[in-house]
Amino acid sequence: MGFLPTGQRQLSWSGVDGLARIAIACQGGGSRTAFTAGALGRLLRWCEAGPALDDQRVQVLALSGTSGGAMCGLxxxxxxxxxxAGGRSPAALLRDFWSDLSATEWWDVGLNAALVGATRLEEYVTLPQISPYTFEAWRALTPPPAREWLNGRARLRHLLEQHVDFPKLA
Structure with a gap:
């Protein structure tokens, strides 16, 4: 809280009613998202057990994020x-979503292994660079059944809609 004296810092931290109000920014981008999901899940489980921080009650005022961190925040x-209203606990919803998103099908597991292998191969040989932005052009050239399978955005949207009732948020 900067250089405020301890008494003023406590007042601005807890507010008038004794609630510690917190806002959480969730990082995105690969391993940062994985860390965010784990840390946020742990924080939410801790809050479910009795939301207190330094013996103060906690109120989450806001969640923000980018990329995968935005999904964690959502x-x-x-x-x-x-x-x-009978919905799943925040920690359970977060855990279930990322579990459902994880690579469990043979093609996802195989693709992950191939990409990890290619990344390790870069230490020894020069590999051609491929922009992720050219993927849509490649996908457009594939036959329709494979095209739908390669549509990661549609798969992700469908998974989010399974876990979040968006009309309820409106």
Whole structure:
């Protein structure tokens, strides 16, 4: 809280009613998203057990994020809003979403292994660079059944809609 004296810092931290109000920014981007999902899940489980921080009650005021961190923030916020109406707990919703998104099908597991292998191969030989932005052009050239399978955005949108009732948020 900067250079405020301890008494003023405590007042600005806890507010008038004794609630510690927190806002959480969730990082995105590969391993940062994985860390965010784990840390946020742990924080939410801790809050479910009795939301207190340094013996103060905690109120989450806002969640923000980028990329995968934005999905973490969305899932946590949605669960916080719907938990009293019988929805899943925030930590459970976050865990279930990332579990459902993980590579479990043979093609996802195989593709992950191939990409990890290619990344390790870069240490020894020069590999051609491929822009992720050219993938849509490649996907457009594939036959329709494979094209749909390669549509990661549609798969991700469908998975988010399975976990979040977007009309309920409107």
């Amino acid at each position: 899932l946590a916020w949605y669960a916080l809003l719907t938990q009293d």
